[in-house]
Amino acid sequence: MANQVDTNPFESENASGKYSSTDEIYLLSAIEAIKLVNPVSENPEASILDIGAGTGIGSEELIKEGAKNITVLEPSSSMMAQAKERLGDKANYIEAKIEDVLELEDMVFDMAYALNCFHLFQDLSKSLANIACVIKNDGYFVFNISAPTYGFDELSEEELVIIQKNLEFYTKLSEKVQSPIIENTKDLLEKTLARNYEQIFDKQKITDLFKAINFDLCDYKESLIKISSDYQVNIWSMMASAFSQDQKMINEIIESIELSRQITIRQAIFKMQNRNS
Numbered sequence: 001m002a003n004q005v006d007t008n009p010f011e012s013e014n015a016s017g018k019y020s021s022t023d024e025i026y027l028l029s030a031i032e033a034i035k036l037v038n039p040v041s042e043n044p045e046a047s048i049l050d051i052g053a054g055t056g057i058g059s060e061e062l063i064k065e066g067a068k069n070i071t072v073l074e075p076s077s078s079m080m081a082q083a084k085e086r087l088g089d090k091a092n093y094i095e096a097k098i099e100d101v102l103e104l105e106d107m108v109f110d111m112a113y114a115l116n117c118f119h120l121f122q123d124l125s126k127s128l129a130n131i132a133c134v135i136k137n138d139g140y141f142v143f144n145i146s147a148p149t150y151g152f153d154e155l156s157e158e159e160l161v162i163i164q165k166n167l168e169f170y171t172k173l174s175e176k177v178q179s180p181i182i183e184n185t186k187d188l189l190e191k192t193l194a195r196n197y198e199q200i201f202d203k204q205k206i207t208d209l210f211k212a213i214n215f216d217l218c219d220y221k222e223s224l225i226k227i228s229s230d231y232q233v234n235i236w237s238m239m240a241s242a243f244s245q246d247q248k249m250i251n252e253i254i255e256s257i258e259l260s261r262q263i264t265i266r267q268a269i270f271k272m273q274n275r276n277s
Contacts, residue, residue, distance in 0.1 A: 025231045029144055029267060030058040030115050032223040037142045037271050039111055040066035046110035049073055049134060051098050052117030056083030056091070062113070063090050071109070073098060098127045104134050111140045119149040132213040132276065141215065141272045145206075148188035150268050151197035152222065162232065162263045163192055169236050172253045177243040203268070210272050219271040229259040 039046045039062060046069065050059045053072040062070060071092040074080045080095050094104065098114075099122065112135055121127040135141055147155070147163055155163070167189040174182045191200055201209075207217045233254055240250040 025225065025227055025235070025265070026054065026057050026116055027061065028225045028227065030061045032225065032267065033058075033113065033115055033142055033144050033269050034061060034065055035223075036219060036221055036269050037111075037140060038065055042140065043110055045069065047071070047108075049104075049109040049112040050091075051112055051114040051131075052120060053083055054079050054117070056086040058113060058115045059083070059091055060086055063087070071107075073104075097122070098130055099123050100130075104130070107134060108136050109134055109139065110136055111142065114141070114143040116144060116146075118143045118145045128209070128213050132215065132274065135274045137274055137276055139274050140218070141274070142270065143272075144267045144269045145201065146265060146267045148185070148192040149201060151192065151195075151200040151202045152266055152268070155266065156264065158264045159266055160193065161260075162265070163189055165232075165257055165259060167193065168257050169253065172256065173240055173243070173250075176246075176249055176253070177240075179243055182243065206268075206270060214274070214276045215272040216275050217270065218273045221269050223267050223269060225265045225267065226262055227265070229261055229263050232259060232263050 039048055044066065046067065048062060048067055048070045050056075050062070050070060051073050053059055053074045054076075056072055056074075059070050059072055070087075070090070071094060072080070072083050072087065073094050073096060074083060075095065075097045077095060080093060083091070084093060096104075112131060114131075131141055147159070148166075167186060170182055170186045170189065174186060188200060191197070203220065210217065236254050237250060240253070241247070244250060
């Protein structure tokens with residue numbers, strides 16, 4: 001009998017404590033997003049909100065690029081502790097979700113980044129409304145999104161293989177632990193493999209979604225990240241540890257899935273501009 005768990009995975013201290021083992025893939029994601037929208041080239045003095053900042057790896061990269069005024073927004077206390085250790089006094093810190101607009105009262109930013117977390121917004125409508133409130137008129141919102149939350153027009157055989165491997169992992173995990181998050185992930189992975197994008201974001205759906213809050217699409221690109229399969233293993237271990245303390249069981253599931261030495265992940269990166277002037 002599988003155990004029932006209803007939790008946001010990143011509210012688990014066990015899972016968030018392992019987040020640093022996946023830093024490399026999030027660093028590469030941040031670099032790709034910054035290539036599209038570099039805050040210093042936009043405005044050297046820009047005030048920046050890093051939404052769902054995790055351990056602060058994206059903020060650290062922004063600081064390396066010359067950003068001087070960064071606020072880290074992260075709901076997990078254990079991840080926030082890692083971000084503070086990483087960034088020190090180079091950033092401001094707010095421990096809250098983007099849905100918690102009261103935590104951002106009277107604050108507005110030139111730009112906001114949401115890297116590798118768009119799919120984790122629990123209340124998307126409220127999150128977008130709050131993003132519209134905290135970004136200045138003509139300011140920018142930059143975020144990335146991957147399969148299975150996002151449906152790409154083209155996926156290589158290599159990309160499809162890793163999506164299939166993810167489905168295998170979450171299917172086996174669901175046999176041990178019951179969670180709406182796991183079941184929803186399985187459903188999205190199955191739909192992605194079947195190219196059934198009816199309930200999955202695509203470029204047009206994202207564009208229309210942001211039009212509702214008067215944000216225009218300014219730029220878009222897709223990036224391919226090639227990385228060691230060790231990082232996929234780390235992500236699986238991190239996610240599974242949010243639902244179970246049985247590391248032996250988790251390891252057995254992971255070890256039962258055969259991976260190639262390198263994997264490829266495709267990401268869509270969006271640059272949106274606030275037109276509420």
